[in-house]
Amino acid sequence: MNIVVAELPGGDVGEYYEETIEVRGGEAPYSFSVTAGSLPDGLSLNSTTGVISGTPTVENIFGFTVEATDSHSTPWTDDQEYSINIGGIVGIEDDIVETPSDFALLGNYPNPFNANTIIKFRLNDPTHVSLDIYNLRGQKVANIVNSSMISGEHEVAWNGNDVPSGVYFYKLTAGIQSVAKKMTLLK
Numbered sequence: 001m002n003i004v005v006a007e008l009p010g011g012d013v014g015e016y017y018e019e020t021i022e023v024r025g026g027e028a029p030y031s032f033s034v035t036a037g038s039l040p041d042g043l044s045l046n047s048t049t050g051v052i053s054g055t056p057t058v059e060n061i062f063g064f065t066v067e068a069t070d071s072h073s074t075p076w077t078d079d080q081e082y083s084i085n086i087g088g089i090v091g092i093e094d095d096i097v098e099t100p101s102d103f104a105l106l107g108n109y110p111n112p113f114n115a116n117t118i119i120k121f122r123l124n125d126p127t128h129v130s131l132d133i134y135n136l137r138g139q140k141v142a143n144i145v146n147s148s149m150i151s152g153e154h155e156v157a158w159n160g161n162d163v164p165s166g167v168y169f170y171k172l173t174a175g176i177q178s179v180a181k182k183m184t185l186l187k
Contacts, residue, residue: 001026026070037064112184
């Protein structure tokens, strides 16, 4: 079972917002919850449909994690980290030039995977980047990226032939920012 929505679009204060967290696999119906962080003020998550909706009331960037659980007798879960950038009131123009999109670890595909997976991420500034793979014991099993990179979206491949099947975490560090996600290797 996997959450297949890797990122959510931004919104604006005072403008209605609605996006659905889609899940594939497992056994429907699913239940949804926010397990870390918080949704933008004015938005809520429907625990049975996975729809995030409402009218944002505060301008900010909000980070949170959504967990989906299926209805199998031994429930499966998956979680996904998101951020939603809520902009100012529509119709008021700023003289501010925005940098490329925010820093984000967009996920890996496929997940679960057999040997090879592609990890996607986004940088808002040119910076030194490190992308490491860890096992469940917290031991580093691979370093995929350790170099300076330009801003924008990037993708790198990882081949897990040298490690056993299991759950792994991949951690992206760019300057002082860091984020991690999990992936499953099935051989």
